[in-house]
Amino acid sequence: METNVQAFWLGHSAVKLISPEGKIIYIDPFLKDNPSTPDELKEVSEADYVLLTHGHDDHVGDTLEIAKNTGATVVGILELINLLKKDGLAEDQAIGFNKGGTVHFDEFSVTMVSANHSSSYNGQYAGDPAGLVLSFEDDLCIYHMGDTNIFTDLELYGELYEPHVVLAPIGDHFTMGPEEAAYAVEMIDPDLAIPVHYGTWSPISVDPNEFKEVLEEFTETKVLIPEIGENFLG
Ligand code: NI
Ligand code: MN
Numbered sequence: 001m002e003t004n005v006q007a008f009w010l011g012h013s014a015v016k017l018i019s020p021e022g023k024i025i026y027i028d029p030f031l032k033d034n035p036s037t038p039d040e041l042k043e044v045s046e047a048d049y050v051l052l053t054h055g056h057d058d059h060v061g062d063t064l065e066i067a068k069n070t071g072a073t074v075v076g077i078l079e080l081i082n083l084l085k086k087d088g089l090a091e092d093q094a095i096g097f098n099k100g101g102t103v104h105f106d107e108f109s110v111t112m113v114s115a116n117h118s119s120s121y122n123g124q125y126a127g128d129p130a131g132l133v134l135s136f137e138d139d140l141c142i143y144h145m146g147d148t149n150i151f152t153d154l155e156l157y158g159e160l161y162e163p164h165v166v167l168a169p170i171g172d173h174f175t176m177g178p179e180e181a182a183y184a185v186e187m188i189d190p191d192l193a194i195p196v197h198y199g200t201w202s203p204i205s206v207d208p209n210e211f212k213e214v215l216e217e218f219t220e221t222k223v224l225i226p227e228i229g230e231n232f233l234g
Pocket of ligand 2: 056174
């Protein structure tokens with residue numbers, strides 16, 4: 001898997017990607033109130049895109065502030081985007097779409113797939129929760145599962161999108177735990193799996209090595225447990 005895309009885990013479900021031509025993409029930028037995110041990574045001065053998996057606080061995070069300060073385009077499921085527009089997201093920075101759909105940008109595209117979870121935003125219905133499949137020009141495919149448990153469609157996503165990298169929630173309590181996550185990722189069969197959505201608070205304090213041990217025992221998928229702020233594609 002050769003790529004010039006850079007990818008940094010920022011704690012919890014938040015990820016920053018930098019395309020080969022320097023476009024900056026945030027997924028689920030929950031940073032300021034995220035106890036895992038170091039201070040130097042909390043401030044976002046530049047962003048081109050913010051991609052959202054669902055409406056929960058620990059995913060929408062600083063989206064409105066980032067959009068306002070950087071002019072970034074915010075992309076997510078229709079109902080959530082409509083709620084964000086009511087909270088001040090500019091019309092020309094908002095892209096709402098739905099599952100099965102793909103939105104194309106200059107250097108990458110993003111396809112929305114299912115996640116098995118719940119979703120709301122400030123107590124309001126925010127559409128379904130989702131996973132996001134990002135395809136870059138150099139063929140790199142990254143699948144951020146969002147918050148989910150295991151479900152059989154994952155095997156179809158593996159066949160259809162053939163993601164190289166999967167970001168999987170493993171923290172238990174709000175999502176699947178390490179062992180279930182290993183089985184879920186086995187169904188997708190990527191080259192590389194990155195555990196996320198753990199360690200942020202006590203209910204999701206699990207050992208990512210449990211995920212790594214189960215997955216690497218039964219599959220060819222390599223598991224990397226990155227430091228926060230480290231380029232896990234480097
Ligand atoms: Ni959630
Ligand atoms: Mn969550």
